[in-house]
Amino acid sequence: MDIHAKQSLSQKQTLSHAQVQSLNVLAMTGDELERFLQRELEDNPLLEPPEYTDSSFSEPFSLSGHGAPSEAPEHGDIPLPDRPSLRDHLLSQLNERSMSSAEWGCMQFLIDSLSAQGFLDVSTQEVSQLLHLHPEQVSRCMARLRSLEPPGIGAHDIGDCLFLQLERLGLGNTAFDTLLHSYLEDLAAGRFSKITQEAGISKLVQRRCLEAVRHLDPHPAAAFTGGQTQYIVPDLVCSYTDGEWNIHINDRWMGSVGISTLYDRLLRSDDRPEVKAYYAERLAQAKFVLTCIEKRRATLTEIASRVVVWQSDYLLYGKPLKTLTFHQLAAAMGVHESTVSRGVRDKYIQTPRKTLPLRDLFTVSLDAEQGISQAQAMQALRKLIEEEDKHTPLSDQALMERLKAEGIPLARRTIAKYRESLGIPSAAQRKR
Template sequence: MLVEVSLHLQHKLETKLSLTPYVKQSLEILKYSLEELEHIIREEANANPLIELIEPNSEHLLEMARVPNSQASNYESDALFDPLLHIPQQDSSIEPYLMEQLAVQRRLTKSEREIVLYLIRNLNESGYLDCDMEETAERFRVPIEKCDELISLLQSFEPAGIGARSLRECLQLQAARDGNAPKHTEALILRHLEDLAQGDFQFVADLYGVPKREIENAFSYIKQLNPRPLMAVQSARQELIIPDIIVEEFNGEHIISINDMYLPQISINPHYEELLRITDCGETGTYLKTKLSDAILLMRGIEQRHETLYKVTESILKKQRAFFQKGTKALVPLRLKEIADHVGLHESTVSRTISNKYIRTPKGIFALKTFFIRGVKMHNGEVESPLLIKEKIKAIIDSEDRNKPLSDQKIANLLLAEGIPIARRTVAKYREELSIPQSARRTKK
């Protein structure tokens, strides 16, 4: 049997999304904080003879706001403020340390690895997870249960307590991994930290039907757990927060400026520029052209970073105007997608823009992430701010019968009756953030 084989050419049109070197460079530079960018510029200058650096004016640097991370009093204090957001970026040795543990997880799919890597990159310096799970699920188009599963995987890494979303969870993860932890330790962490902190050992002992000494021993154990797990694997250091954006008030208007005073200015070395005009061919000419192209890409990338940062900041502040009158208490629910749609950028680009960036305002210095709050969708379709819901929870507790205080579930039911669908665990979370003890503790008082 003979089979006839023929060869022929066929034209086919395809549309492919391709990133130019300029776009790739711009996206890479966009994610850097001010200090990281300064380091990158100096590295490039060392490797590229065409780049000359003009050092920043030292007098300007002295005027620039640089806030030690220990001076919490410099920040506005209210229920929304989270000091973990204001800790400087983590040491670069942390990510590889966790990546080594991720590499041995052989059964993960490519998309699962990408999600875990995303979670690792959203750990703050203390080791707490600093990202919204619903937004993460939407970003990677997976069920939220899958995100919870991968968070549990991350929480199994070393050091114990990594990937926790609260102090309670951090301590509970450490106790759960210790086979020698005293009996009832996890339950005490999750339900009775306030009681233990106030020394009500007999009250807790009566609840569990155990001797008071047993509760005291458990509390001694809890106190030696590490509330900041990543501190165990990185050297302690005093760092300064340098704001990437500065907002100043002038005649009732808020003026945004990108802080580039800290950065050395880039220029092209005139000697090599002249040599390039003379030597237009050969290996030397090719080398000089390549280095010139690299220098121009770097300068354009920095310029693009500044433009994008300005546009995104301007959009954020337009959405959060009340912040300048009342501070963080007046922040309204805001998501990355709203800003992305408003400025015409991809959501991932906005995420890069706000990552590890700080803004100096008349109200203090804040991480840009501070301005993004996930609201609760009401039955009428409106989105309610968590701050207002906290006020409602506080008002309900303030008016309750002291002899019969309301459980978190009953508070959730009352809010549901007002058209606010909220889970019991969310009520518990908000109550704890308000420093209000649970119902058993309120009964005792």
């Protein structure tokens, strides 16, 4: 490899590392961001909170300005947890020396990508592209994460989490794998005959599976969220005034964190080579952290601004959600879908009507071309049933045909599922 190729590879890896760190900061909740910033403040003397920043020496690299208006609401201090965080607990089980720098970086990325429940919702391919690693390397890191304590950590969903725990107990088998990954809802609802008919698994095996998972933990990260009552602190606050939406990022508690001009002056004036090297490294890290946080503010503001405008009818009047997927929003913003996914993950937004997960303002698109969402389909289903002849109510088959005629093609099984979700009984039970 010639020198130019080496430089190109080095630059690519550097950019990848910066991109990964920026995405990690974007994915943080307000609480996680505060802890992250506290660690950086303790580790880097060039970073200081506003009460120690002396602006009389030089111009500080500040976070004040757009994205954190003075009128944004405050939520006060968030106490740091006494117990170790899930991240610290998982990292303590790994031996950095036994891994390459790429593997260690990948493990940190995966751990930072875990949801509040301890699940991993990023694919091997996505991580491979972001970190410029071979998919096999990523798969090995994912497998290592799934081997850590608590059991079930790093699973894709609840079914996968339960099966991981059964495997730890030596109870994993093909039948249980199928039941937990493909029929978890049916199993929990006791639809044994349906499972037997479709999967060929006996009712006895199904009951054994239920008994086996009864004492397992479906949320492996729950022990690290604290035992006291948890209060939801919104990451974003939106208000509607004079026909316009206003978005505030709820991080004003950080203040104008900036570069410590005192340490900046002291270290800059020291001519010793080792001090100059240390100064350059710490200054670059401090500026990078502040840049990541500023990018987080800008990205969250754009995501929330676009979402609340698109879902205005829902937020203001309680009308059905319009179709909006991560893919659609990412395309509109000109970013990768993972950027939207991380910006939305575990974030709460305070709206004029209620505080809710930002993810709840997105929908499952049933027809991307026509823009039909699950919420719209359920609304149309409810309307058909409300307007039906009560003496001859519509069967699920008839409802399916009516909806299809309206441009909403749904399977009869889906009709039944939506009807049950709406709390509407079957046609026979609705008949007067």
